[in-house]
Amino acid sequence: MILTALAAGPQHGYGIMTDVERISDGRLVLRAGTLYAALDRLTRDGLIAADREEIVEGRLRRYYVISDEGRRQLAAEVARLRRNTDVAAARLRLSGGTA
Numbered sequence: 663m664i665l666t667a668l669a670a671g672p673q674h675g676y677g678i679m680t681d682v683e684r685i686s687d688g689r690l691v692l693r694a695g696t697l698y699a700a701l702d703r704l705t706r707d708g709l710i711a712a713d714r715e716e717i718v719e720g721r722l723r724r725y726y727v728i729s730d731e732g733r734r735q736l737a738a739e740v741a742r743l744r745r746n747t748d749v750a751a752a753r754l755r756l757s758g759g760t761a
Contacts, residue, residue, distance in 0.1 A: 663682045663686060664678060664701070664704060664710070665710070665735065665739075666682075666736065668710060668728040669736060672714070672726065673725060674725050679691075705726075710732050711726065711729055712726060712727075713727040
């Protein structure tokens with residue numbers, strides 16, 4: 663979900679947290695500790711990078727951006743999810759459910 667949030671453009675930590683909650687319809691609420699640990703891991707893995715920093719009201723705000731590898735990984739995940747939903751929809755149709 664963090665990669666999905668960053669696919670729209672650079673965001674700072676709080677922006678990522680609120681965007682993830684919004685795009686997940688509230689199903690995923692990231693806490694600061696969880697978010698920053700994930701951002702560190704995604705940075706280490708080369709999926710995102712720090713874009714810029716600024717001081718806002720005396721606090722450092724670091725912006726992150728998705729990398730080309732992050733875009734490739736996100737596209738692969740989208741394709742995997744589509745395949746899974748296609749199979750589920752086909753099985754629902756076969757069993758008389760709706761899809």
